[in-house]
Amino acid sequence: xxxxxxxxxxxxxxxxxxxxxxxxxxxxxxxxxxxxxxxxxxxxxxxxxxxxxxxxxxxxxxxxxxxxxxxxxxxxxxxxxxxxxxxxxxxxxxxxxxxxxxxxxxxxxxxxxxxxxxxxxxxxxxxxxxxxxxxxxxxxxxxxxxxxxxxxxxxxxxxxxxxxxxxxxxxxxxxxxxxxxxxxxxxxxxxxxxxxxxxxxxxxxxxxxxxxxxxxxxxxxxxxxxxxxxxxxxxxxxxxxxxxxxxxxxxxxxxxxxxxxxxxxxxxxxxxxxxxxxxxxxxxxxxxxxxxxxxxxxxxxxxxxxxxxxxxxxxxxxxxxxxxxxxxxxxxxxxxxxxxxxxxxxxxxxxxxxxxxxxxxxxxxxxxxxxxxxxxxxxxxxxxxxxxxxxxxxxxxxxxxxxxxxxxxxxxxxxxxxxxxxxxxxxxxxxxxxxxxxxxxxxxxxxxxxxxxxxxxxxxxxxxxxxxxxxxxxxxxxxxxxxxxxxxxxxxxxxxxxxxxxxxxxxxxxxxxxxxxxxxxxxxxxxxxxxxxxxxxxxxxxxxxxxxxxxxxxxxxxxxxxxxxxxxxxxxxxxxxxxxxxxxxxxxxxxxxxxxxxxxxxxxxxxxxxxxxxxxxxxxxxxxxxxxxxxxxxxxxxxxxxxxxxxxxxxxxxxxxxxxxxxxxxxxxxxxxxxxxxxxxxxxxxxxxxxxxxxxxxxxxxxxxxxxxxxxxxxxxxxxxxxxxxxxxxxxxxxxxxxxxxxxxxxxxxxxxxxxxxxxxxxxxxxxxxxxxxxxxxxxxxxxxxxxxxxxxxxxxxxxxxxxxxx
Numbered sequence: 001x002x003x004x005x006x007x008x009x010x011x012x013x014x015x016x017x018x019x020x021x022x023x024x025x026x027x028x029x030x031x032x033x034x035x036x037x038x039x040x041x042x043x044x045x046x047x048x049x050x051x052x053x054x055x056x057x058x059x060x061x062x063x064x065x066x067x068x069x070x071x072x073x074x075x076x077x078x079x080x081x082x083x084x085x086x087x088x089x090x091x092x093x094x095x096x097x098x099x100x101x102x103x104x105x106x107x108x109x110x111x112x113x114x115x116x117x118x119x120x121x122x123x124x125x126x127x128x129x130x131x132x133x134x135x136x137x138x139x140x141x142x143x144x145x146x147x148x149x150x151x152x153x154x155x156x157x158x159x160x161x162x163x164x165x166x167x168x169x170x171x172x173x174x175x176x177x178x179x180x181x182x183x184x185x186x187x188x189x190x191x192x193x194x195x196x197x198x199x200x201x202x203x204x205x206x207x208x209x210x211x212x213x214x215x216x217x218x219x220x221x222x223x224x225x226x227x228x229x230x231x232x233x234x235x236x237x238x239x240x241x242x243x244x245x246x247x248x249x250x251x252x253x254x255x256x257x258x259x260x261x262x263x264x265x266x267x268x269x270x271x272x273x274x275x276x277x278x279x280x281x282x283x284x285x286x287x288x289x290x291x292x293x294x295x296x297x298x299x300x301x302x303x304x305x306x307x308x309x310x311x312x313x314x315x316x317x318x319x320x321x322x323x324x325x326x327x328x329x330x331x332x333x334x335x336x337x338x339x340x341x342x343x344x345x346x347x348x349x350x351x352x353x354x355x356x357x358x359x360x361x362x363x364x365x366x367x368x369x370x371x372x373x374x375x376x377x378x379x380x381x382x383x384x385x386x387x388x389x390x391x392x393x394x395x396x397x398x399x400x401x402x403x404x405x406x407x408x409x410x411x412x413x414x415x416x417x418x419x420x421x422x423x424x425x426x427x428x429x430x431x432x433x434x435x436x437x438x439x440x441x442x443x444x445x446x447x448x449x450x451x452x453x454x455x456x457x458x459x460x461x462x463x464x465x466x467x468x469x470x471x472x473x474x475x476x477x478x479x480x481x482x483x484x485x486x487x488x489x490x491x492x493x494x495x496x497x498x499x500x501x502x503x504x505x506x507x508x509x510x511x512x513x514x515x516x517x518x519x520x521x522x523x524x525x526x527x528x529x530x531x532x533x534x535x536x537x538x539x540x541x542x543x544x545x546x547x548x549x550x551x552x553x554x555x556x557x558x559x560x561x562x563x564x565x566x567x568x569x570x571x572x573x574x575x576x577x578x579x580x581x582x583x584x585x586x587x588x589x590x591x592x593x594x595x596x597x598x599x600x601x602x603x604x605x606x607x608x609x610x611x612x613x614x615x616x617x618x619x620x621x622x623x624x625x626x627x628x629x630x631x632x633x634x635x636x637x638x639x640x641x642x643x644x645x646x647x648x649x650x651x652x653x654x655x656x657x658x659x660x661x662x663x664x665x666x667x668x669x670x671x672x673x674x675x676x677x678x679x680x681x682x683x684x685x686x687x688x689x690x691x692x693x694x695x696x697x698x699x700x701x702x703x704x705x706x707x708x709x710x711x712x713x714x715x716x717x718x719x720x721x722x723x724x725x726x727x728x729x730x731x732x733x734x735x736x737x738x739x740x741x742x743x744x745x746x747x748x749x750x751x752x753x754x755x756x757x758x759x760x761x762x763x764x765x766x767x768x769x770x771x772x773x774x775x776x777x778x779x780x781x782x783x784x785x786x787x788x789x790x791x792x793x794x795x796x797x798x799x800x801x802x803x804x805x806x807x
Contacts, residue, residue: 048084048129050074058091064107066091072111076119076126084126087114087151110147116166120157120240145172146182153188157244159287164190164207171213184211195285195293196326200267205229209236231257244287253279255304270308270353270398277304277316292326304336308398312372315339333359343369347391355401356394357409363387375471383420383432389413389439406468411439442466446482454493459485462518470513477543480516489535491527495625511568516541530593531555544568556593558585558610566621573628574621580614587611587640597627602648609643609671629704634677643668650708650752653759666691680704700752708759710752 053071060066072090076082093108119126148169155162166188173182188207193200209226213219221238228234228248235249255275262269279301286294297320304316317339321332329352336345347359363369364386371380393409395401420432430453437446444467449460462482464470470478522535537551547565554560564578582590590611591597591604615636620628645666652664666689673687686699700710754760 046129048075048077052090060091064093066093066110072114074129076117077128082119082126083117084129085111085114085116085151087111089113107144108147109145110149111151112149114151116148116151116153118153118155120155122158145170147171157287158289159291160193160195160244160293162190162194163192164188164204173213180214182213184213186211195287196291198293198326203263209234211236229260231260242288246285246287248281248283248285250279250281253281255279255301268353270355272308273398274307275304277301295322295324295329297322308401313338313343316343354394354396355398357391359391361387361389361391361413377425378471379423381421381423383417383422385415385417385420387413387415389415406472408442408469410441411468412441414438415444442468455488455490456493457487458489465515474513477513477515480514480518482516482518484518484520484522486520486522486524488524489522489526491525511541511546512543514541514543525553529595532560543570556585556589558612559583560585574623576617576619576621576627578615578617580617582611582613582615584610584612587643606646606648607644608646609640611638611640613638630680632677632680634675636675638673638675640671641669643671649756650710650759653752653761684710702756706756708752708754708756711749712752713749 050069051073052069055067055069058066058068060068069090069092070088072085072087074084074086076084089110089112091108091110091112093110117126146169148166148171151166151169153164153166166186168185168187170185171182174180186207186209189204190201190207191204206227206229209223211221211223211226213221219238219240221236223234223236226234226236226248231250231253233250233252237245237247239245255277258275259269279299281297281299283298284296286296288294299318299320299322301316301318301320304313304318306313306316315338316336318336319334320336321334323330323332329350331349331352333345333347333349337343342364344362345359347357349359350356366384367380367382370383370385374380390412391406391409392411393406395406395409400406415435415437417432417435420435422430422432430451432452433450434448435446435450436448437444439445442465444464446460446462446464449458451458451460460482462480465479465481466476467478469476516539518539518541520535520537520539523533525532525535532553532555535551535553538549540547540549545565545567547563549563551563552559552561560580560582562578562580564576564580567575567577569575587607587609588604591602591607596603613636615634615638617632617634619632622628647664648666668689668691671687671689674685676683681701681703683701684699686697689696689698696712696714698710698712700708702708702710748763750761750763752759752761
């Protein structure tokens with residue numbers, strides 16, 4: 001059985017080899033005749049001349065027979081005589097049994113290892129080399145296929161050129177005639193593309209696919225399956241005419257490939273712009289005479305993620321249109337929204353690399369979303385914010401979208417928020433239960449802003465000038481015109497605390513970038529120990545100063561009015577100026593409010609009464625808002641009613657000197673004077689004090705080192721003599737009292753000097769002498785008046801002798 005099968009196989013093989021040998025021998029002996037028939041067939045169907053170096057029979061295309069033409073050169077059509085192609089080998093293929101006919105129809109043509117040059121000039125081209133048939137004419141070439149292998153190609157027209165390399169190409173269909181039609185299978189590379197003055201394709205890209213090619217004078221190329229570089233599953237078409245249009249389609253393009261397309265076309269991708277997602281995309285590349293390449297892209301996107309600098313958007317849907325021609329491009333955002341529709345963007349972006357935005361942005365999101373967009377030192381801890389903004393502006397690049405360029409854009413629209421908790425930098429945090437504002441150009445009109453910071457609450461209504469520039473540029477000042485109302489305002493909440501736990505200083509650094517013009521109404525105001533109600537007025541804050549006009553408030557059970565300015569230069573100490581009017585305030589409360597003015601000589605425990613004054617104040621002030629007493633200058637007109645001065649050490653010393661216990665608690669109905677402070681010294685002009693103990697005059701100085709120099713001039717009345725200890729051992733004072741008993745109008749000057757803690761008390765000799773002399777002069781005048789009519793005049797001894805220390 002096996003031997004029979006082998007015998008049959010041997011017979012079949014032998015017959016096949018015999019037929020093959022006879023066929024090859026026949027081809028060899030008839031090769032000249034066959035070659036002539038092939039050339040005749042070519043010349044009958046071609047309108048161009050083909051030059052061949054060598055020709056011969058080849059079996060390389062078996063089972064078909066072929067004539068191998070070597071070093072083949074073909075000119076273009078008669079319209080354009082440019083070289084159409086050159087091939088090292090050109091195989092004209094035909095069926096073996098056709099060699100027995102008088103004509104040999106050509107079934108296929110193969111070009112290998114050569115160059116293809118396609119040229120188009122207006123309506124003329126160099127590839128129309130096949131004769132056109134008319135009616136039922138058989139002149140049109142009926143080829144089964146044309147094959148290209150290892151062919152370099154070049155396409156050129158008036159506006160564009162394309163160069164590349166074909167590894168393999170198979171074209172099948174109808175060649176020649178006005179309605180020729182080819183199906184193509186191609187594996188190739190595109191190496192360069194130029195349109196107008198623009199050069200594309202920085203690196204060679206793969207162009208593989210299946211195409212159908214139709215036309216004669218005009219071309220129509222359709223790709224049912226195409227790969228460009230790493231992008232697969234593309235559909236493409238090319239139509240030529242007055243405009244050449246190359247179209248690409250992809251049903252689910254990975255957006256990461258968009259960068260590849262830009263790289264393929266040698267186009268610059270926007271820096272720091274990253275896209276992720278899928279897109280159904282259709283792109284058209286349109287070439288017209290005397291114009292740059294026009295690109296049109298239409299895209300439907302899903303699962304879109306966009307990241308550019310500080311801006312991040314995730315899970316978006318979009319409908320986009322992109323247009324580019326020459327150096328100009330435009331992106332039309334027909335719709336860009338989140339799946340929840342809480343983010344919606346519409347508008348136009350021109351010049352993608354240097355974007356010119358005209359957008360409407362509507363975002364209604366919670367803290368997690370906004371935290372990604374805010375500057376690095378701004379933290380949104382919680383809250384909900386809704387914006388509806390129109391943005392119109394130009395930016396040097398996408399990195400500037402959140403910077404100063406955004407601040408220069410024209411912006412209008414609304415911003416609303418609720419339950420907002422923010423931290424700005426290291427020193428400022430606030431809460432806002434509710435807020436509503438609107439942008440107009442670069443200014444933010446605030447309709448409602450409720451803020452809680454520390455123990456303070458604020459309600460703000462007004463206008464912020466250039467707030468975005470303030471946020472994005474550390475050198476920009478924030479302007480504001482606003483009405484500020486507060487139920488409770490603690491100034492310390494808005495002053496930066498010192499860096500160490502031992503440092504209780506305060507800082508005004510927060511105001512360096514502010515230019516605020518505000519009307520304030522603070523129902524309760526607190527700063528350290530000072531508490532006030534119904535504080536009203538105009539307050540101005542900028543880098544150089546804090547000032548107030550028309551300030552009025554209720555504090556210390558009275559009323560304050562005035563104005564002030566605190567100048568805060570960066571290169572020197574602060575300087576404070578104020579004009580103050582106080583009406584009927586409690587003196588003890590004032591001292592408590594201002595922490596006894598940082599001294600212990602006379603405190604709230606020593607004073608009672610109602611104070612009214614008008615004062616002008618100037619002083620250097622430290623950054624922690626402490627007055628420098630050595631530089632303090634005050635001119636004040638003051639009045640104290642229903643006053644008490646208790647346990648004041650200088651009067652205590654006087655009490656011991658004069659042995660009068662009542663000086664420990666001196667009360668008086670009204671005390672008026674003009675007090676000045678300068679060069680670290682309080683100057684008290686002579687003033688009369690009518691007290692419960694005695695009537696006296698007081699003048700002198702008291703400096704901030706607690707060094708005192710008082711002159712007290714007093715007239716002791718009957719009450720004093722009655723209460724005084726008769727066994728006093730102070731002989732000097734007793735001598736003066738003996739004088740006073742005989743002269744009730746006589747004033748006794750007492751000097752109190754030294755320090756508050758160690759006062760030195762004695763009779764002021766100079767003042768005493770002057771006082772006695774004045775008293776004697778007055779008495780002499782009275783005597784002269786009594787005895788002026790008497791002729792006899794006689795001096796009489798007064799009977800008094802005064803001795804005092806001249807020093």
